[in-house]
Amino acid sequence: MIVNRFTIVVYQLYFTVFAVIAIILGILTKGTRYFAQKKREKPKCLEGWDSRFIQLKNIRLHYVQTGSDDKPLMLFVHGYPEFWYSWRFQLKEFQHDYRCIAIDQRGFNLSDKPPRIEDYNPRELTNDIKNFIEALGYKSAIIVGHDWGGAIAWLFAEYYPEMVEKLICLNITRPATLVNHFRNSYEQFKKSWYFFFYQTPKLPEILSNAEDMKLLEFFFRSKEMGIRNQENFTDEDLEAWKYAYSNNGASFEYPINYYRNAFDPIWLYGEEDILNMPVLVIWGTDDAALGKELAGLSLKKLTNGRAEYVPGASHWVQQDAPEVVNKLMREFLAQQ
Numbered sequence: 001m002i003v004n005r006f007t008i009v010v011y012q013l014y015f016t017v018f019a020v021i022a023i024i025l026g027i028l029t030k031g032t033r034y035f036a037q038k039k040r041e042k043p044k045c046l047e048g049w050d051s052r053f054i055q056l057k058n059i060r061l062h063y064v065q066t067g068s069d070d071k072p073l074m075l076f077v078h079g080y081p082e083f084w085y086s087w088r089f090q091l092k093e094f095q096h097d098y099r100c101i102a103i104d105q106r107g108f109n110l111s112d113k114p115p116r117i118e119d120y121n122p123r124e125l126t127n128d129i130k131n132f133i134e135a136l137g138y139k140s141a142i143i144v145g146h147d148w149g150g151a152i153a154w155l156f157a158e159y160y161p162e163m164v165e166k167l168i169c170l171n172i173t174r175p176a177t178l179v180n181h182f183r184n185s186y187e188q189f190k191k192s193w194y195f196f197f198y199q200t201p202k203l204p205e206i207l208s209n210a211e212d213m214k215l216l217e218f219f220f221r222s223k224e225m226g227i228r229n230q231e232n233f234t235d236e237d238l239e240a241w242k243y244a245y246s247n248n249g250a251s252f253e254y255p256i257n258y259y260r261n262a263f264d265p266i267w268l269y270g271e272e273d274i275l276n277m278p279v280l281v282i283w284g285t286d287d288a289a290l291g292k293e294l295a296g297l298s299l300k301k302l303t304n305g306r307a308e309y310v311p312g313a314s315h316w317v318q319q320d321a322p323e324v325v326n327k328l329m330r331e332f333l334a335q336q
Contacts, residue, residue, distance in 0.1 A: 007189070011196040019203035026210055037212050040243045045236050046085065053110075056131040062110035063103040063132075066095035072165075073138045074098040077129065079147020079172075080255050081208075081219060083109040083244045086146065089232075089322030090329070098142070103132065105149065107254030109244045120257040122175075122266045126156045133163060142333070146170040146318060148258050151178070151267070157277065158270030167279045168329060171287050171315050173294040176271030181294060188291050198259035208252040213242050220316065225288045227320045228312055272301070279305035280332040282325055284313030306332075 026034040050065045064084045074094055076087040084102035091100050104111040106128055107120060114120070129152065133141050140163045145153030150172030157164045173181075181188050198204050208215045220226050220233055220241070227233045244250060279302050283295035295307040308328050313320040 008196070011193070012199055015193065015197040016200045016203065019197065019200055019207055023203065023206055023210070030211070034210055037209065037246060038242075040239065040246065042247075043236050043240045043243060045088075045234075046240050046243070049091075051110075054132065054135055056128065056135055059106055059112045059114070059128065061103055061106065061112070061128065061132060063101050064091065065099065065101050066091045067097070067099045069099060071097065071099040073133065073136065073141040074100050075129070075133065075141045075143050076100065076102040077143065077145040077149030077153055078102065078105065078108070079145075079149045080258060081216060081241070081245065081252070082147070082149075083241075085237075085240055085244070086316075086319060087144075088319075090144070090318060090326060093322070093326045094329075101136075105152075107257060109250055110248055113249060113254045117257045117260045120254070121261045121264055122152070122155055125152045125258075126159055129153075129156045130160055130163065139163065140165050142166045142168070144168040144170075144329075145172065147172055147315070151175050155267065155269065157275055157279075158273055161275065161277060164277045166333065167275075167277055168282065168332065169279070169298070170282045170317050170325070171284055171290060173281070173290075173298040174271070175267040176269075177297050177300070178290075178294065179267060180271075181291075181297060185291070188294075191289055191291065194289070195259060195262055198256050198262075204256055205252050208256070213245060216241050216245070226314060227316050228286060228314050229320050232319050232322065233316075274301050274303060275305075276303045278332070278335065280328065281305065281307040282310060282317060282328055283307060284310045284315060284317035284320060286312055287315040287317075289315050 052065060053060055053062050076090060078084060078086045084104050087102040091102055094100050107113050142165050143153045143156065150169040153167060153169055154174045157167050182192060218225060220238065245252060281295050281298045283292055285292050295309065299305045299307055310317050310321050310324050318325045
């Protein structure tokens with residue numbers, strides 16, 4: 001093991017100190033403006049969608065649907081810091097063939113926001129998917145996941161393989177594979193700095209909200225992390241993100257709790273199991289957070305899996321290169 005407990009503790013201390021210094025400097029240089037947030041109206045790009053809610057056993061989830069209720073179910077599961085709108089290009093593309101549903105996961109946007117950190121443990125998250133599919137009257141679905149949504153989709157496939165017709169994961173590998181790579185690759189360990197940043201209580205929430213949620217601009221527009229094809233992420237799209245993280249009781253606090261459950265051993269469930277459903281892994285090669293070697297590692301212990309690379313695309317591959325992603329998905333879905 002290259003990365004040991006001491007290294008992890010040092011990183012956590014480093015990012016705690018970094019966060020404190022950043023906040024102090026922000027207050028000193030900008031005063032109260034550091035905490036100011038613009039009051040936002042709902043952007044037009046969020047209007048005109050079929051927005052619905054569903055009450056599950058212990059939580060109410062919001063979702064957006066395209067396609068009719070009698071078609072096969074294609075369920076889209078977003079990551080962080082995202083919400084249903086991350087799948088806008090796919091919701092439009094596949095609406096004539098499937099009942100396309102993009103959920104807001106618990107803690108995000110319009111879905112319920114349980115208050116405790118443990119409310120976001122991986123077992124709860126996978127059960128949300130199971131209960132959602134069953135509540136709609138389906139026994140199975142095509143599952144499409146990205147980032148955290150992809151990790152949950154992988155884990156769901158391990159717990160409930162009979163409920164997954166086909167699995168499509170974008171820029172995320174099997175959780176157990178990621179954990180093991182994280183432990184043994186110092187390069188990946190360094191890329192995953194944000195895992196440690198988010199373990200610190202309260203400070204990540206303060207930094208995420210600072211300067212009118214400037215961190216969202218870093219994620220989606222910076223040279224390091226951002227979407228390469230900026231015509232696919234307009235000023236209005238950015239406003240949609242900021243609206244989704246500041247209205248209707250939404251905040252960064254609840255989504256960050258996903259990271260605070262990142263080291264739960266449940267993520268290692270089924271690491272030796274063979275998955276038999278068809279699996280497609282799509283990977284933007286310019287992902288600053290996850291190394292592209294993880295795409296190939298994803299194929300271990302799959303009987304029917306393949307990986308496709310999208311050259312030059314960022315971590316946000318389904319938004320960065322929607323035409324390429326949609327084409328790869330269509331080809332995969334057409335296969336028997």
